[in-house]
Amino acid sequence: MKTPICEKLGIEYPIFAFSHCRDVVAAVSKAGGLGVLGAVAFSPEELERELVWIDEHVDGKPYGVDTVMPAAYLGKDQGDLGKIDLQAMIPDEHKEFIKGLLERYGVPELPAGQNAWESLLGWSVSAGRAHVEIAMKHPIKLLANALGPPPEDVVERAHSAGVLVAALCGSVDQAVKQKEAGVDIVVASGYEAGGHTGDISSLVLVPQVVDAVAPTPVLAAGGIGSGRQMAAALVLGASGVWTGSLWLATAESDCVPALKEKLIAATSRDTVRSKCISGKPARQLKTAWTDAWDGADSPGTLPMPLQWMATSEALTRIYQHAQTRKPGSAQLLGTPVGQIVGQISQMKPAREVVRELVEGSLDAVERASQILGLSDAD
Numbered sequence: 001m002k003t004p005i006c007e008k009l010g011i012e013y014p015i016f017a018f019s020h021c022r023d024v025v026a027a028v029s030k031a032g033g034l035g036v037l038g039a040v041a042f043s044p045e046e047l048e049r050e051l052v053w054i055d056e057h058v059d060g061k062p063y064g065v066d067t068v069m070p071a072a073y074l075g076k077d078q079g080d081l082g083k084i085d086l087q088a089m090i091p092d093e094h095k096e097f098i099k100g101l102l103e104r105y106g107v108p109e110l111p112a113g114q115n116a117w118e119s120l121l122g123w124s125v126s127a128g129r130a131h132v133e134i135a136m137k138h139p140i141k142l143l144a145n146a147l148g149p150p151p152e153d154v155v156e157r158a159h160s161a162g163v164l165v166a167a168l169c170g171s172v173d174q175a176v177k178q179k180e181a182g183v184d185i186v187v188a189s190g191y192e193a194g195g196h197t198g199d200i201s202s203l204v205l206v207p208q209v210v211d212a213v214a215p216t217p218v219l220a221a222g223g224i225g226s227g228r229q230m231a232a233a234l235v236l237g238a239s240g241v242w243t244g245s246l247w248l249a250t251a252e253s254d255c256v257p258a259l260k261e262k263l264i265a266a267t268s269r270d271t272v273r274s275k276c277i278s279g280k281p282a283r284q285l286k287t288a289w290t291d292a293w294d295g296a297d298s299p300g301t302l303p304m305p306l307q308w309m310a311t312s313e314a315l316t317r318i319y320q321h322a323q324t325r326k327p328g329s330a331q332l333l334g335t336p337v338g339q340i341v342g343q344i345s346q347m348k349p350a351r352e353v354v355r356e357l358v359e360g361s362l363d364a365v366e367r368a369s370q371i372l373g374l375s376d377a378d
């Protein structure tokens with residue numbers, strides 16, 4: 001399975017695993033793929049700590065870091081965040097709606113002394129740049145960016161250090177902009193993907209992006225949950241697969257047990273593409289929380305970054321409450337996840353998931369060869 005992209009990155013299999021969890025990143029890289037740590041939820045100090053840990057646990061194998069420097073968000077035109085009073089822009093109507101929802105589902109306040117999650121996530125160019133600064137001090141092999149092309153100087157900085165740059169896109173237009181920005185790898189993310197996603201399915205998007213940016217290599221993202229799907233992505237012209245949902249319920253994942261159980265129980269119909277996490281469309285588990293934001297009483301979502309600012313304390317409380325394991329305590333609990341959630345049926349070590357992708361894709365290619373009469377095997 002040594003594809004050109006494997007040669008460039010020094011990996012065995014063209015399997016890229018996005019995760020916010022350092023244990024997953026290290027496990028996938030050690031299993032021959034490329035683990036990519038999502039930086040967005042970490043402060044620069046936390047990211048430094050996570051990367052030090054990965055350096056100590058990845059046995060010298062290559063890994064990457066993913067930042068989020070969006071092309072558009074509130075405050076960008078005012079010289080980035082920090083210059084405007086964002087808190088004052090959250091309407092009372094939204095505060096009341098969230099308060100009412102937590103009361104209805106019996107979600108208690110946070111215990112004294114416990115902080116809520118950071119209300120201003122790294123969804124800005126300044127936060128992304130701070131993540132890049134930290135990441136570049138470590139032996140990363142890939143720097144990826146979501147929600148827009150990375151700034152030119154970031155691309156140059158990475159290249160001068162021998163680090164490849166990737167960027168996620170959901171349309172051909174975006175892919176062409178990524179290529180113009182100088183990225184080495186375009187990640188084409190289909191409608192079925194977990195997290196921020198566009199509205200074109202992977203089956204339609206991937207070959208279009210492959211043609212539009214050739215000879216730049218393309219990774220297929222969204223809907224890759226098995227070897228058969230990986231083989232299909234390669235047949236569509238992708239140079240590899242970029243996965244996210246698949247790792248959430250692995251043994252190494254730090255998702256709480258209540259969440260892993262929900263993921264394992266979910267079918268492919270149990271996701272929804274909603275703006276209720278960030279203000280931009282993101283596919284996630286369908287829960288009482290997403291239903292409420294889509295419901296008749298919803299005040300509607302706010303633009304990035306206000307939506308997360310308005311909800312981060314509530315989401316921390318929901319996460320805490322679910323850990324009590326009391327009946328009904330996980331009703332509001334969710335996560336970004338794609339439609340392949342319906343294929344996750346048990347908790348497995350990440351190494352096992354990598355092995356299944358590799359073997360399953362080889363079997364699928366063999367089977368396709370037989371169907372086409374290209375193979376002698378029975």
Ligand SMILES: Cc1cc2nc3c(=O)[nH]c(=O)nc-3n(C[C@H](O)[C@H](O)[C@H](O)COP(=O)(O)O)c2cc1C
Pocket residue numbers: 018038039040066067068145146168189192193194195196221222223224242243244245246335336337338339340
């Ligand atoms: C829980 C979760 C969080 C995500 N957060 C990010 C992120 O911060 N940055 C990013 O580039 N992609 C993020 N993604 C998207 C993944 O990078 C990837 O494109 C997507 O999961 C691929 O589709 P799949 O879920 O069908 O495997 C996230 C995905 C999930 C499931």
